[in-house]
Amino acid sequence: MKAYRAIGSFPSGKRSQEFTIDFVAADEEDAWHRVYSNFGSRHGVPRRFVKIDSLVEIDPSDSIAPVVVAHFRGN
Numbered sequence: 190m191k192a193y194r195a196i197g198s199f200p201s202g203k204r205s206q207e208f209t210i211d212f213v214a215a216d217e218e219d220a221w222h223r224v225y226s227n228f229g230s231r232h233g234v235p236r237r238f239v240k241i242d243s244l245v246e247i248d249p250s251d252s253i254a255p256v257v258v259a260h261f262r263g264n
Contacts, residue, residue, distance in 0.1 A: 192249040192257050193220040197241040199234045211247065211254035213261075220244055 190213050198205045210227065214220035221244065225236040249261040 190215055190260060191220075192247050192252055192261065193217075194243075194245055194247045194252070195220070195224045195241055196243045197224075197239065199228050199232065199239045201232070211252040211257050213257055217244065217246075 192211060193214055194209065194211050196207075196209050198207045200206070208228075210224065212220070212223055212227075214223050221241070224241055224244070225239055228234045228239050229236060249257055252258065
C-alpha cells in the first residue's frame with residue numbers, strides 16, 4: 190500500500206468546493222477510485238462532477254491524515 194494526495198474540486202450548491210485529501214491505496218488506479226468513492230458516499234456527488242487536478246504518491250511521513258498515520262505506524 191502507498192500514500193497518495195489528491196487535490197481538486199467538486200460542486201457544492203452554487204459554488205465549487207476545493208479539497209485536498211490524503212489516503213492509502215494499492216496503486217494509482219485504486220487511488221482514483223477511492224477519491225471518487227469518497228465524495229460520492231460523503232457528499233452524494235456523482236463521479237463525473239469530481240474534478241481531480243492532481244493525484245501524486247507522497248511519503249507517508251509528510252501526511253497528518255489519521256488514516257495514513259495509522260496505516261504506516263509500524264513502518
